[in-house]
Amino acid sequence: MAKVIEHTFATPIELEPGLLRVTLPLPSGPRHVHSYLLRGDDGWTLVDTGLGLDEPSWADILPQVDRPVVRIFITHMHPDHVGGAAPAAQATGAPVLQGRLDYAQCERVWGSTDWPERISVWFVRNGVPPDVAEELIESGHVFADFVRFAWNPTLVDPGDEVDGWRVLSMPGHADGHLVLFRDGVLVAGDTLLAPITPAVGLYPDSRPDPLGDYVGTLHAIAELDPRVSYGGHGETIHEPAARAHEILGHHEERLDRTEAALSAEPRTGYDVSHALFGNALPPIQRRFAVAEALSHLERLVVLGRAERREADRIVSYTAR
Ligand SMILES: [Zn+2]
Numbered sequence: 588m589a590k591v592i593e594h595t596f597a598t599p600i601e602l603e604p605g606l607l608r609v610t611l612p613l614p615s616g617p618r619h620v621h622s623y624l625l626r627g628d629d630g631w632t633l634v635d636t637g638l639g640l641d642e643p644s645w646a647d648i649l650p651q652v653d654r655p656v657v658r659i660f661i662t663h664m665h666p667d668h669v670g671g672a673a674p675a676a677q678a679t680g681a682p683v684l685q686g687r688l689d690y691a692q693c694e695r696v697w698g699s700t701d702w703p704e705r706i707s708v709w710f711v712r713n714g715v716p717p718d719v720a721e722e723l724i725e726s727g728h729v730f731a732d733f734v735r736f737a738w739n740p741t742l743v744d745p746g747d748e749v750d751g752w753r754v755l756s757m758p759g760h761a762d763g764h765l766v767l768f769r770d771g772v773l774v775a776g777d778t779l780l781a782p783i784t785p786a787v788g789l790y791p792d793s794r795p796d797p798l799g800d801y802v803g804t805l806h807a808i809a810e811l812d813p814r815v816s817y818g819g820h821g822e823t824i825h826e827p828a829a830r831a832h833e834i835l836g837h838h839e840e841r842l843d844r845t846e847a848a849l850s851a852e853p854r855t856g857y858d859v860s861h862a863l864f865g866n867a868l869p870p871i872q873r874r875f876a877v878a879e880a881l882s883h884l885e886r887l888v889v890l891g892r893a894e895r896r897e898a899d900r901i902v903s904y905t906a907r
Contacts, residue, residue, distance in 0.1 A: 714855020759801025788878025
């Protein structure tokens with residue numbers, strides 16, 4: 588499971604008849620992200636668009652396939668999936684399809700100038716020291732510079748069909764995360780990954796219990812029982828239901844560790860991120876660690892295993 592795949596960047600690779608994978612580089616994190624091409628009668632549907640890096644460009648990649656890209660589908664608004672949407676649309680002339688809720692959040696985060704300020708205030712409320720919050724915000728800007736999402740896409744909703752694929756809502760990793768499903772094949776975005784586990788974080792203005800959402804998503808995948816799942820990073824998953832159960836176990840365990848980090852003494856999301864992920868994280872990873880600690884803390888509150896309080900504009904948690 589932990590073997591590292593060798594990625595050939597920017598050359599479409601056929602994974603099964605009518606389904607191609609294109610892998611694009613990322614400057615950080617898993618260092619790569621997958622897009623997929625799904626063949627239809629009228630041409631290809633491109634699913635996700637990488638980060639909007641100049642190289643390799645969609646204009647160079649797409650002539651390698653035998654027919655035109657006629658639509659672009661975005662699974663979720665994270666920079667490594669939506670960042671290349673505008674260049675891909677420009678290279679193909681194809682419309683961009685994006686979830687209604689997902690696009691609203693996309694515009695709020697990537698299309699506004701007040702987001703860095705708002706997320707900074709929010710981090711401070713969750714116990715991040717102001718100077719560290721500043722640092723976290725600056726590291727966030729690294730991505731913002733690359734994000735070229737497509738304004739005013741065609742909005743899609745769960746239950747819609749896209750070229751014979753069923754659109755399903757699978758929240759958790761992102762509130763408005765959509766996936767495509769047809770004939771046992773799940774094009775999963777970042778809902779189901781291997782060997783890494785999708786990040787599930789709480790962010791300002793997000794749904795209140797993203798981990799609860801994600802647990803529901805994992806159960807839905809297990810029930811759907813796809814033959815195969817193609818995710819945004821890492822390996823093709825040949826036993827998606829089993830992988831969903833594995834990830835459920837992972838979050839059970841992390842919930843237990845989060846609960847164990849609490850006592851009668853109030854602790855913030857920032858404090859708990861140190862207990863869960865250690866003290867030595869660079870700013871960009873601390874961002875995710877705080878968000879991830881908070882999604883677990885909020886889940887514990889919902890489950891009646893922790894209590895949240897707010898005093899002097901600082902949110903903290905105690906054991907129950
Ligand atoms: Zn991703």
